[in-house]
Amino acid sequence: MVYIDGSNFYFSIKNTFQSKVDIGNFCKKLIGNRDDLVQINYYIAPVDQIQNPEMYAKQQSFFDKLREVNNLKIIFGRLERRKKDGEYYFVEKATDVNLALDIVLDAQSNKYDEAFLISNDGDFSGAVKAAIERFSKNINYVAIGTNKTISYHLKKVSSKTLKINNKFIQDLILV
Template identity: 35%
Template sequence: MSDRIAIFIDGSNLYHALQANFKRHDLNFSEFANKLTGLRQLFRVYYYNILQEPAQWPEAYRDQQEFLDNLRKTPYLEVRLGSTKMAQGVQVEKGIDIMLATDLLHFAWNNLYDVAVLVSGDSDFAYALQAVKNMGKHIEVAYFERNVSRDLLDVADNRHLLNRKFFKGLWSGKRRTRGKRPVVRD
């Protein structure tokens, strides 16, 4: 019987890393999950991010809603949204890391997966990953070379370097430029 895989995506981390490394974020999440899963059995993909404030950022909110509507159509993918809070005039995420870490631990405790794949470079997850590893689960980290904590790499049983070669064939072809509707390219 093949290993059951659960993929946990830190959406904000992934978005900013895609933007910084490739200047795009039109990732086909179904194909991305398939590549991370390989020949193993996908249990589910969990995508975590904040919900944009419609009153404060109307265009960003509309863009995000369109993105989330498409994301929700991805088979075996669940979207988990946290909120934001203003702190010293800056919008900050509230609860996303805790939400992801709680699901990671809860699903491991309930034996819903054999291998957890974390798509993030954030060191905040290292302790939760170690706890899951101590439960007998395997840990994989999918990361960008310039956007990863050494702590995450140290706890990982396996690593997936997210570089240009990894993403070949995983783009949806819909690239958005600021203020314009998506353009489909062949």
């Protein structure tokens, strides 16, 4: 199983490598030459079509490309509109909760022995720790970024940390 925090993945790749990558091939390269990739779960909150039609169209095109990836499932959260100091902004909701729950519930259901978590969000450390300690699973933390941006807490609790570097990503970059 591969669990991808979509927004975190996008910005980590963009900020670290100034590019976009082929997600399907990224996951294949990540797990190596094994046939046991059960599923890729991609967690994201869709943009509201009325609030931002241009971004909505781009995101829908991206979702269409994701749907072409074998064994990839998109799990949607939501964006909530907030206002602060007269300015509107959006907050992603339910995405992280869905991902954390799936790590633990999939471990409990024995859907995997080994999983990969692609996110730098240390809030997932509790779910990772539970899957490892309660269900004897191996959870690999896929760290994308600098030593400043990767998660100390995920490094601490994960079975293994895999740091993505230029060499790993060079043939996965989309033009």
